[in-house]
Amino acid sequence: MTKPDPQHVVVVGAGIVGVSAAIWLLRKGVGVTIVDREAPGSEQAASFGNAGILAACSVAPVTAPGMLIKSPKMLLDPNFPLFLRWSYLPRLITHVIDTPIMADESVFDPKGALYGVQNRIADIFSLKIMKSGGIRRALEVAAIARAGGIEVYGGCMFETGLAHAAGAHLMAAVPDLLLQCEFYMANYYAQEDILTQPFPVGNGRVHVPTGPGLGVTVDPAMLAKYAVEDPLG
Numbered sequence: 001m002t003k004p005d006p007q008h009v010v011v012v013g014a015g016i017v018g019v020s021a022a023i024w025l026l027r028k029g030v031g032v033t034i035v036d037r038e039a040p041g042s043e044q045a046a047s048f049g050n051a052g053i054l055a056a057c058s059v060a061p062v063t064a065p066g067m068l069i070k071s072p073k074m075l076l077d078p079n080f081p082l083f084l085r086w087s088y089l090p091r092l093i094t095h096v097i098d099t100p101i102m103a104d105e106s107v108f109d110p111k112g113a114l115y116g117v118q119n120r121i122a123d124i125f126s127l128k129i130m131k132s133g134g135i136r137r138a139l140e141v142a143a144i145a146r147a148g149g150i151e152v153y154g155g156c157m158f159e160t161g162l163a164h165a166a167g168a169h170l171m172a173a174v175p176d177l178l179l180q181c182e183f184y185m186a187n188y189y190a191q192e193d194i195l196t197q198p199f200p201v202g203n204g205r206v207h208v209p210t211g212p213g214l215g216v217t218v219d220p221a222m223l224a225k226y227a228v229e230d231p232l233g
């Protein structure tokens, strides 16, 4: 029996499957007539509800023998529906976990903040002067977070009262520090500080210094005492 060599094919149904089949037949040089009981684009067709789209990424393979063995390869191959773009993983975390996620040392500077906002890697950014590289850049991080609908919280590192004073000024300048801030406080963990007076904290609150500059005075004798001339020596 010879194989049929159709010159013309009738496709029944002008939904996306029928139309796609017709297009591929035409590309192969076969004539096509599409027959439908409704006008093209009928609201009765399933394709109407799906706006005529066949999303390859949504066409998940049916459960079949061997699927378990094949699926790891499908996760890595962009031509397969199970393909996962690994760089999107951070973005998924905030969707799959109810608990708010905070990005600390994954957002350092304005550039990192912009990436964090664009990829929605977290619900909160932690704001620290030394992470951002200064008060101005930390404020830029806060502004980017605000524009992206991400909240900020203020923190610090193990530092002297001088850096804490700068941190207090920064936090006071952020208008929407809804998650507030915390300082480790050199007063509590350092044997001695380099300020002439202890960092102003009382009744569980940080008091932003009101004097000129950062509002604190560095004790030159303490600086000299703890100066390291050759840190590697």
Ligand SMILES: Cc1cc2nc3c(=O)[nH]c(=O)nc-3n(C[C@H](O)[C@H](O)[C@H](O)COP(=O)(O)OP(=O)(O)OC[C@H]3O[C@@H](n4cnc5c(N)ncnc54)[C@H](O)[C@@H]3O)c2cc1C
Pocket (backbone or CB within 6 Å): 012, 013, 014, 015, 016, 017, 018, 019, 035, 036, 037, 038, 042, 044, 045, 046, 047, 048, 049, 050, 054, 055, 058, 059
């Ligand atoms: C709201 C919605 C969302 C969807 N989302 C997705 C998605 O995200 N991903 C995905 O892959 N799929 C999705 N789907 C499914 C997808 O739309 C359908 O699988 C696809 O459109 C089916 O196309 P079809 O051409 O086989 O059927 P249809 O579009 O229903 O076309 C069948 C055509 O055949 C005609 N017909 C029927 N019987 C006869 C007959 N006896 N004589 C002549 N003509 C006849 C009908 O009039 C119709 O025009 C969705 C569907 C809906 C409704």
